[in-house]
Amino acid sequence: MNYTIHQLQIFLKVIQTQSITKAAEALFMTQPAVSIQLKNLQDQFDISLTEVIGKQLYITDFGKEIAIMAERVIQELENINYKTQAYQGIMTGRLSISSASTGKYVIPYFLSGFLEQHSGIDLVLDVTNKSKVIESLKKNETDFALVSVVPDKLPIEEEILVENKLYLVANTPIRDESKPHIYRESGSATRLAMENYFERHQGKQRKRLELTSNEAVKQAVIAGLGNSIMPLIGLKNELLNNQVYILESPGLPLKTQWRLIWLKGKKLSPIGQAFLAFLRAEKHQILTKNFDWYLRY
Incomplete structure (x- = not known):
């Protein structure tokens, strides 16, 4: 052989x-x-x-x-x-995190300083929708999961990172009621939040547009295809450049928390323990440095 x-x-x-x-x-x-x-x-x-x-x-x-x-x-x-x-005194190993898709705007800022301190650590970051994130966590295929909604009936422990705020957005500052609503795909936490909101405030509606990523939804809103409820965290540049506008609506913003979760009772590796210690010690500084614009909304 x-x-x-x-x-x-x-x-x-x-x-x-x-x-x-x-x-x-x-x-x-x-x-x-x-x-x-x-x-x-x-x-x-x-x-x-x-x-x-x-x-x-x-x-x-x-x-x-x-x-x-x-x-x-x-x-x-x-x-x-x-x-x-x-043996050379370097912390080594693999840190695996599964993140809901919008989490890509959050988790890198909480990882960069930690990875700079520990160059021997290999990071595996899987960005997908909420359903797949939870499935990966249930199967113990990942050390941590980053979600904005706590999974039902799954015993977990958590570390809160930053508030998640969802607003109704459009490509003009004046609402056009003729425009359809743009939804994420089934399994997305944003999709579920949007469905629940409109069911409470406007009753069930026919879903005319469905896209499979927040980036695709954002581009569709900018192009004027419709309006959508989106996480503020991914709209910084578009708001500054007047490509999207927040529309005032009753009951908005919807608020949850971006949180790092792991299975209750899971024996975390030394790397996992070190990462949690880093988050708890540096979280306030990370928020102040990288999310000041966001916290003002």
Whole structure:
């Protein structure tokens, strides 16, 4: 057997994405280069690792077994690097955080100082919608989750970071009642908050526009496709440049809290404990430095 670590890493990415094209994009490689390395790995085995039916790539049962062992190999290699750095007095390891999509405007400011202090830490930050964030937390696939709404019936502990405020916004300062409301996709915390608000104040409405990210909603509002209830945290530049305007509405802003949560009873790693200690010590300074504009609304 002459397969390489690089080939195993490529194979794992192909399995994760279920696509050579997507694996190539994620690895910043060309599609032919990924295909060649996958073939070189396959040549080491008499049994197929993958198969193509129609245009869809599938992983064989044998391939899935090899992937499990490959993951262990890659993890052990990472542990070697971490252990070497630990002996040099450097805090090492991996910090994984799953964040609701709008959290991308929040969590980087709470991470930057910590990562500067501990250069041996590898960060894995997955930004997705609320449903997937909670699912990842339930499966214990992540150290922490960043959410604005506490999940039901899930025992957690939390650290509050900053208030989350949602306003009705449009591309003009005067409300146009003919414009439709633009919603996020199902599973989004913003979508749920928006549905609850309009049901209380205007009754159920037909959803005419639905987009799958806050950035897409923001661009649609700027273009005049409709109005939407959006988190203020992601609108700083657009408000300053008069691309969007806050429309006064009864019961707004809606307010929740951006909070870092983790499973109750979870034994946090030394890195997780250090990150929480950093947040508790530096939170006020981080808010003052980076969120002064936001706190004034």
